[in-house]
Amino acid sequence: MGTENDEDAGRGRPGWAGHVYIGVSVDGYIARPDGDLAWLESRGAAAAEAGAGDLGYEAFLAGIDAVVLGRVTYEQVLGFGDWPYGERPVVVLGSGGPGPGAGVPPVRWATSLPGAVELLDAVGARHVYVDGGATIRSFLDAGRIADLVLTRVPVLLREGISPFAGAGTDVPLELVDVRSFPGGLVQETYRVADPHRAGHRPHR
Numbered sequence: 001m002g003t004e005n006d007e008d009a010g011r012g013r014p015g016w017a018g019h020v021y022i023g024v025s026v027d028g029y030i031a032r033p034d035g036d037l038a039w040l041e042s043r044g045a046a047a048a049e050a051g052a053g054d055l056g057y058e059a060f061l062a063g064i065d066a067v068v069l070g071r072v073t074y075e076q077v078l079g080f081g082d083w084p085y086g087e088r089p090v091v092v093l094g095s096g097g098p099g100p101g102a103g104v105p106p107v108r109w110a111t112s113l114p115g116a117v118e119l120l121d122a123v124g125a126r127h128v129y130v131d132g133g134a135t136i137r138s139f140l141d142a143g144r145i146a147d148l149v150l151t152r153v154p155v156l157l158r159e160g161i162s163p164f165a166g167a168g169t170d171v172p173l174e175l176v177d178v179r180s181f182p183g184g185l186v187q188e189t190y191r192v193a194d195p196h197r198a199g200h201r202p203h204r
Contacts, residue, residue, distance in 0.1 A: 016125040017146035018068075018139050021060050022163065024150050029160030030133055035072065043153045047183030055151055055181060061085075066125035068093060068116055068139075070132025074107070089123040091116050093135050113138050136163035140171055147176070147191045154184035 023040050024030055031037055048054070067085050069077065071094030077084065083104045090107040093116050110116035120128055130139050139145050140163075172193035179187045 016066070016120060016128050018128050018130045018144045019060075019064065020130055020136055020145055020148040020150075020163075021057065022131065022136070022148075022150060024152055025155050025157040025160070026152055027156050027158065028162050028164060029157045030163055031161040032157060033160055035076075035161065037076070039155060039157070040153060043155070043183060043185070047181055047185050050182035052181035052183060052185060055185065055187060056149070056179075060149065061129070064088065064127050064129045066120055066123055066127075067091070067129045067131070068120065068135060070094060070135040073132035073135070078104070085129075089120075089125065091119045093132070093138075113142055117144070133161045133163040137166060137168075140164070141168050143194075145171075145192055147189065148173070149187060149189050151181075151185055151187045 022030055023044065025039075030040075032039070044055075061084070066089045068091045071092055074090075074092045074094075085105075087105060090105070092107050092109050093111075093113070094109070095111060108119050110119055130136055130145060136145070173190040174193045175188065176191050177187075177189040181187065
């Protein structure tokens with residue numbers, strides 16, 4: 001990939017769109033300071049039992065053809081049991097780590113955002129699921145996110161890991177949709193409003 005293409009992609013014109021789908025507390029945290037997700041998993045399970053279903057996750061994933069994860073998120077996913085991404089190419093942003101294990105397709109490792117972008121370009125990605133706090137933040141800063149689906153869980157953690165906090169420019173958003181689910185969960189879909197940051201339609 002040439003320098004000119006790299007510069008164009010950095011201005012928000014990649015050949016693919018990045019999409020975020022995450023659960024957050026009302027105050028915007030995705031995990032406790034130590035990475036604990038029990039608060040999210042327990043409330044998600046309770047909501048599912050109350051009739052919330054999968055909160056649109058499978059429909060979201062059906063439109064995704066590649067995935068990029070932070071290393072911590074990747075290791076958490078390995079602990080879930082069933083591999084959720086099928087045969088989609090998966091790029092892990094971080095230094096080399098544990099192998100995928102039985103029944104899990106090989107992943108591609110990248111040590112930098114430009115490296116991850118190059119790998120995603122190489123596999124012909126069009127709609128990329130971006131997951132993991134630091135990974136979401138870095139892709140937002142680089143103008144690589146087209147839209148976000150945030151499912152807010154009715155709890156204030158007061159501290160924790162945020163994919164949005166930190167130095168950087170404002171990211172203007174347009175509200176596309178709001179849905180409520182049993183258990184008090186509220187799902188908000190936003191489009192990144194600035195076309196110079198991500199010039200793709202929202203993933204629906």
